[in-house]
Amino acid sequence: MNYSRRNFLKAAGISAAAVLSGCAGRLTGPAAQKSRPNILMILTDDQGWGDLSVNGNVNLKTPNIDSLAGEGVVVENFYVCPVCSPTRAEMLTGRYYTRVGVTGTSEGGERINADESTIGDTFKAAGYATAAFGKWHSGTQWPYHPNARGFDEFYGFCSGHWGYYFSPQLEHNGRLVKGNGYIADDFTDHALDFIEKNKNTPFFCYVPYNIPHSPMQVPESYWEKFDGKELEMRHRDPEKENIEHTRAALAMCENIDWNVGRLLEKLDKLGIADNTIVIYFSDNGPNGWRWNAGMKGRKGTTDEGGVRSPFFIRWPAEIRQGTEIPHIAAAIDLLPTLAELAEIPIVGNKKLDGVSLKPLLLGTSSNWQDRMYFSTWNGRVSVRTQKYRLDHEGRLFDMDADPGQRKDVSQKHPEITARLKKAVREWKDETFKPVEPRPFTVGHPGAEITLLPARDGKANGNIERSSIHPNCSFFTNWIDENDSITWDIEVLTAGLYEAQIHYTCKRENVGAELELSFDGERVSRAVKNAYESELKGKEENHVYMRESFVKDFKPMSLGTLRMHGKRGTLRLRAANIPGNEAVDLRYLTLKYKGK
Incomplete structure (x- = not known):
């Protein structure tokens, strides 16, 4: 069985057409006259590929997020890093995090080198109003702070995680402030205000939610639904699963869905939905052993389950709805993709590792080349091609035939194994840049x-x-x-x-x-x-x-x-x-x- 949504749902006895038909239909009327598109990028924290009902999980319901799949494009094989700050670095710069100075998730290791340019710099230079609301996790002090990296407006926290989610202390453009209500709701409120104020000018609104990252705190109205709930779908090794943790994570995912619905509704009410590119993805695999379509690994691992993320992109004015793209893609592709879609130049002169996905999104690619995406954390490196994954121990897996990585086929395909091992060595030599201690x-x-x-x-x-x-x-x-x-x-x-x-x-x-x-x-x-x-x-x-x-x-x-x-x-x-x-x-x- 293949872990694409369509194949999984078919194997599970669920009609993919039925699921996607329930997602479509929000948008009506002709596309807006073409102009420079707005960007709304939503990033979640520790949400696995399987933590959405559109991906077949019947333990929860995420209709608003699911609607993005029906009304836009689904990139079936989208990859991020095993943990939080590396993914943010790759999305912000279009370059592997090992190139840009990121070495960890705390105590300064999360900082992107000051001489790197970001997606915020690119859109700000093009005249966009830019803002970020949520978890930054790429540096606290200038020149690493979001206000120094192309985002005019910032509300949230710069740390890797937060310890309290109900009206906590946050910061607004470098000044400490007190939050208002549940943290994800609060971030959404600020994003809604920003969209409202900039409805008549192109904007880049980045909403990096910090849930379902622990601590597992969620409003009682969401917890009540899952408290004691019998879960129909479990992790492939159920003895590993902490049911209470899963219940809390799913409750938090439903809160995310509600907030995504608020954002999409605002775009509709303002009449700017047709010309707004909406992106939704997560920063790594699930933060617990829970249902993830049988994939191996979780957050922190370089196996499929640790680095595969849901990815939906909707742009009604230009992108045909209900499209599924099987080609592998990654967070490093977002900067070149969005810049090309918006038809703006990329700031900076450093070579990008990512490529523009525009031909795939618009259906104009006739001969897309196979590529490799490398995943690394704690010295472990895995590489993914369209068909194979070579894991950090040199084992080879046919991801079409064996998406759960249960059968090593390296002996069956020695030439492929050798080629991928060589690619890993060369990639490490090229991208693993030593980082001196930085004050x-x-x-x-x-x-x-x-x-x-x-x-x-x-x-x-x-x-x-x-x-x-x-x-x-x-x-x-x-x-x-x-x-x-x-x-x-x-x-x-x-x-x-x-x-x-x-x-x-x-x-x-x-x-x-x-x-x-x-x-x-x-x-x-x-x-x-x-x-x-x-x-x-x-x-x-x-x-x-x-x-x-x-x-x-x-x-x-x-x-x-x-x-x-x-x-x-x-x-x-x-x-x-x-x-x-x-x-x-x-x-x-x-x-x-x-x-």
């Missing part, structure tokens, strides 16, 4: 405030993170005057900076004196006000939470520090701890005040 930048001319989260700092002495996962963590257990927190920074603009911490402090620990120093300059201030806050997320979690719980933190100024334009260690220590501890710390911010 966190302070005082970029484009940013008035530099945000240095605990995630980017280093704990010294007894100080501990609130979780082994740095993203959205805070520092705690600051019990000794020899303890300190340090950041490896480079000051891009010398001058005076107002330093501010975001802290909690128990009443009995008031009086702790904190000192911030850099290159011989220092400033210090005693904590005069207690501020205590309860941890959030415990009651809302439906599954054990690996990420850090969060709490509210209070800002406090440490004074003004003169910082020289150089690289060095920024150190925060407690010169005096009169109680049992100093403070818990979430952020340090530095605001440029002038020379």
Whole structure:
């Protein structure tokens, strides 16, 4: 059996025509007069290929997302990276993430090199209004921040994951703000406002939702449907599956679907749906062992199930609805594809790894060449051609005959195996670029405030993170005057900076004196006000939470520090701890005040 939607549904006894006919029919009337198209790109986080009803999963219903399949084009074999930040890097740059400086998912490893151009740069240069609402995960400080990478408007968080989904602290164009309601709903609200304000000008609206990534928190109205629900479709190795995790993930996917419906409805109401390109895909395979059409692997693996994503693209004015494309494609193709569809030049002069899919989307390709797409994570590399996958251990699988990767055919096809192994070696030699340790930048001319989260700092002495996962963590257990927190920074603009911490402090620990120093300059201030806050997320979690719980933190100024334009260690220590501890710390911010 083949894992294309049509073949899977046929094998499952479900009519593909029936499914797709239920998806089509939203759009009526003639196509709008041709003009430069708007772009609405929706990216989900940890949603597997199988987490949609249009792909045959009867455990949930996703009619709004499914409608994109019926009204647009389905790219059946679309590939992303095994984890979050690499996929974002490839989508943003059109280049393999191993080329562009991305080495990890936290502590600076998620940053795209500053000399790379992005899809935001390209559309902004062409006169588009550009915005991103959601999870950025490609750098926090300028020049890595979304506002520095071609997106005029940003609302969300720059970290790899967030610890609380109900009115959490977020940021808006570099400033910390408080969210409003469930996080995916909030991101959608901001995207709707942006679309409304820019309805008469071309826009590029990027909505990277952060669900169904853990923590598994979802509004009660969605959870009620799945609480205790018997799941008809299970993972191919059901003993691996955590049913509660699956239920929560599916509930979150239905929330995504509702929000996608809100976005599509807005386009319809504004009369701009016909000339808006809508794209929907996910950043990696599912974040749990759940039904995924029998594919091998999940998030973090380079097997089919870890890197195959749903992909739908709708443009009623130009793309024939109900089209299915079997050719392999990938996130690296989105920049060249969208630029060519919009007929705008690509910013930057670096060679792209992606290719434009326009001929496939418009049905003008008569001789599409077979290609290879390489997947890598943690030193493991797999390569996919149209017919075969060579896994990281050198085993070969015929993906047409054996899409579940159960039978190694490398001995049967030694020439193909040797050719693909050689291709992997050559690809690694070409694209695996060493990345020197990079400091966190302070005082970029484009940013008035530099945000240095605990995630980017280093704990010294007894100080501990609130979780082994740095993203959205805070520092705690600051019990000794020899303890300190340090950041490896480079000051891009010398001058005076107002330093501010975001802290909690128990009443009995008031009086702790904190000192911030850099290159011989220092400033210090005693904590005069207690501020205590309860941890959030415990009651809302439906599954054990690996990420850090969060709490509210209070800002406090440490004074003004003169910082020289150089690289060095920024150190925060407690010169005096009169109680049992100093403070818990979430952020340090530095605001440029002038020379």
